[in-house]
Amino acid sequence: MTKKGIKHLAGRVGGIKNLILILLAALWLLTLLLDIFVVERIFTPLGYLYLALGIVFLLYVVWPLYTSRRLVRYYWQRVKRNRLAVVGLAFVLFLILLAVFGPLFTADPTAANFEEKNMPPVGLSIEESIYNAETGQFITKTITGTWEHPLGTDNKGRDLLAMLISGAGVSLQVGLLATGIAIALGTLIGVVSAYLGGKVDNILMRFTDIMMTFPFFLLLVFIVFIFGPNLAFIVLVIGLTGWTGVARLIRSETLSLRTREFILAAKALGASDGRIVLAHLIPNVISLIVVIATLSIPGVILAEAALSFIGLGDPAVTSWGMVLRAGQQSLDTTWWVAVAPGIMLFFTVLAFNFVGDGLRDAFDPRSSV
Amino acid sequence: MEKTWLRDYIIKRLFYALIIAWGVLTVTFILVRVGPTSPADKYLANLAARGEEPAQVIAAIEARYGLDKPLYEQYASYVGNLVRGDWGWSLSTSMPVIELIKTHWIYSFQLILLSTILAALVGILIGIYSAVRQYSKTDYIATFFSFIGISIPNFWLGVMLILLFSVQLGLFKTYYDTGVPLFSLANLKQLILPVITLGTGMMAGYTRYTRSAMLDNLRKDFVRTARAKGLPERVVIGKHVFRNAVLPLVTIIMFDLGSIVFGGAYLTEIVFGIPGLGRISFNAVFADDYAVVVAVTLISAFLVLLINLVTDIAYAYLDPRIRYD
Helix, strand or coil, X not given: CCHHHHHHHHHHHCCHHHHHHHHHHHHHHHHHHHHHHCCCXXXXXXXXXXXXXXXXXXXXXXXXXXXXXXXXHHHHHHHHCXXXXXHHHHHHHHXXXXXXXXXXXXXXXXXXXHHXXXXXXXXXXXXEEEEECCCCEEEEEEEECXXXXXXXXXXXXXXXXXXXXXXXXXXXXXXXXXXXXXXXXXXXXXXXXXXXXXXHHHHHHHHHHHHHHCCHHHHHHHHHHHHCCCHHHHHHHHHHHCCHHHHHHHHHHHHHHHXXXXXXXXXXXXXXXXXXXXXXXXXXXXXXXXXXXXXXXXXXXXXXXXXXXXXXXXXXXXXXXXXXXXXXXXXXXXXXXXXXXXXXXXXXXXXXXXXXXXXXXXXXXXXXX | CHHHHHHHHHHHHHHHHHHHHHHHHHHHHXXXXXXXXXXXXXXXXXXHCCCCCHHHHHHHHHHHCCCCCCHHHHHHHHHHHHHHCCCCEECXXXXXXXXXXXXXXXHHHHHHHHHHHHHHHHHHHHHHHHHHCCCCHHHHHHHHHHHHHHHCCHHHHHHHHHHHHHXXXXXXXXXXXXXXXXXXXXXXXXXXXXXXXXXXXXXXXHHHHHHHHHHHHHCCHHHHHHHHCCCCHHHHHHHHHHHHHHHHHHXXXXXXXXXXXXXXXXXXXXXXXXXXXXXXXXXXHHCCCHHHHHHHHHHHHHHHHHHHHHHHHHHHHHCHXXXXX
16 A cells, blocks of 8 residues: 555544554454454453553553653643652552562462461461360460561461552552543543534433443442453453443533534544544543543442452452452451551552542643642 | 423433433343343252252243243333332242342441431531631641542441451440341441441542532632621621532532442441341342342432432522523
8 A cells, every 4th residue: 555545544534543543453353353263362351451452552642642742741740749649659650560570579379378377467476276186275376477478377378468469460450451441431432422412422321321320339249240250351341331420521521622613623624523533532632531540540449349358359369359358257366467458459549549639630721739 | 481491301301210210121131131141040050959850940940030931021021020019039038029128228228328417417517617727737637538538448447447346345246236126226336337437438528529619619709799798707608608519519419329329338238247238139149149139239220310310300490500501
C-alpha cells in the first residue's frame, strides 16, 4: 500500500494512532479466536487482558505523554504541590515494586508448614497451650517471632509477609485491569451515547439505568456464584459491571463538548462520525478519564478483596481478602493475620484516593492549588 | 398547569421504572440461563451424595422447575411467577423463598436504618461545622478523619472491632444472638459494633458531601445579601445556606443506599453473623441454592429502583428549578 493510501485510511479513523489501534485490535482478536478454535493456549486469559490494555495504554497514555512533554511537566508541577498526592504516588510505586520483585525474595505463600504455625511477628511473643499426648496434659509454650518470618505465620504455618506480597500483586492486577476495562467501556458508551443522541442515547442510557439498579457488590456475588470464581473472570466481571458511573460522567461531559465550535468546524470540514469521536471528543475528555480511573481503582480493589473475604475469590491465588478471611477465623490466637492485610488494603485505597484528588485539582483550571 | 406538570412527570418516571424493572428481571434470567451449570446440576450433586439415581433426579427436577421447556416459556413463567409472588423454593432450608425473606428482612432493615440515621446525623453536623469554620483546626481534623473513613474497608473494620472489643476486652459477644427480642436494649447493644462498621464509611462520605455543598452555597450572592440585611449568622447558616445544600445531599444519601450501603450491609451481616438478607444469600451461595440468591439480588435491585423513583419524584416536587429541564 502506498504512503498516500495509509494516510487516507488513517484520516478516516482519526489519525495514524487509531489505525494502529484498529490493526492491533484485529490481530488480538485473531489470536484469541485462533486460541479458542484452533490451537490451545497461546496466552492465559489474564495475558489477553494485559495485552489488550497494554496496547491501549501505550497508544493513549504513553504516546501522548511522550509527544507533549512540556504539558506533562506543567501538570507535574501542579500535582507536586499537593503533598498527599505525591505521598500516595510514592506508595503506589512502592506497591508495584513490591508486587513485581517481592516474590523473588519470599517463600511460597501457599506452603503450609505446621511445625511453624501461629508464629507472631518479630518482637512479639505469645503463649500457647499445647496438648502433650504422652502425659495427657496441656503445657504452655512461649512462641517468639523470628526474622525468618518477619510478620509471623498463620495457623497453617504460612508466611504472612509472603502472603501479603502475593496479595499486593493480585490487588494491583485486579485494580488496574478491571478499571481499564470499565473505563474503556464506559468512555465508549458515554461518548457514543452523547454524540449520536436520539434513539441510541435513549437505549444506551436505559441500559445503563438497568445496570445501575443492581447494587454493585450483590451483582458481583450473583455473577461469581453462577459462573464460578477465577481471577481472570472476576477481573472481567468487575470491568463489565463497573462502567455505568463512568459512562454517565463521560456522557454529560461530551454533551457539553458536542456543540462547541471545534466540533462544528470538524463537521463542516466533512469529518466522519468515527473521526470526530476518536480524534476530537475522546482526547478532550482524557483528563476527566484519568481522574475517574484513578478514583475508581480503590472501589475495584475493595470489591475483589470483599469477594475473597467471603470466600468467593479465586482459590488458586493468595489475595488480601483471603488472608483476612483466614485471620478472622482464628482471631483469638493469630490476630496479626487479620490485622496486616487490612492495613495494606487501607493504605492502598488511601494512596489511590490521594493521587486521584491531586490529579483532579491539577487538571482543574479553576483550582488555584 | 402546575398540577398537570407534576402528574406527567410522575407518569413518565413510573413508565421508566417499569422498563427498568423489566430489564432487571431479564438480565437476571439471562445470567442464570447462560451460566455453565443448570440449577438442577448443583442440586443433583447434593442428592447424588445420598445415593439416588442421577438421571431420574435430573429429569424430575427439570420437570418440576420447567427447565425442560423451551426458553421463552421458561422466561414467561419466571416473570409470571415473580409478579404473582411465587419466588421459588429454597432447597437448602426447605421452605418457600418468600417465607425466608419475610422472616429475615427485618435484621437487614434495622441495621441499615440505624446506620443511615446515625451516619447522616453525625456526618451532616460535622460537615456543616467544618464548612462554617473552613481551614480551622477542626476542619482539618474532620477532613483527615473523613479521608480515613472513606478508605477503610468496612469488613476489615468489623473484624478489627470484634478483635478489640469482643475478643480482647470482652465487652460484646462475638456473634449476633437471634434469641434477643428485636425491640430491646440488649438488641441495641449487640448492634453497636455492626452499626459502627457499616456507618463509618457512610458518615465520612456525608461529611465530605455536606462540607462541599455548604461551601458552594456560602459563596453565593444571597448569603451576602442575608448578612448585609443584618440577619444573625445562625439564621444565615441554618436557613439560607443549609436549606439550599440539603436537597442535593438527600439525593446523594439515597443514591448511596443502593450503590454502597447494600453491599456494605451484606458484608457487615457476614462479619457479625446477623441473619439478614445478605447472610441468607451468602449461605445460599455456599449451599448452591439458586432461588434464594436470585431473590435477594432481585429484591435489592427493586429496592434501589423504588428509592430512586421516590427520590426523583420528591425532588421534582420540592425543587421547582428542575421542572423546566
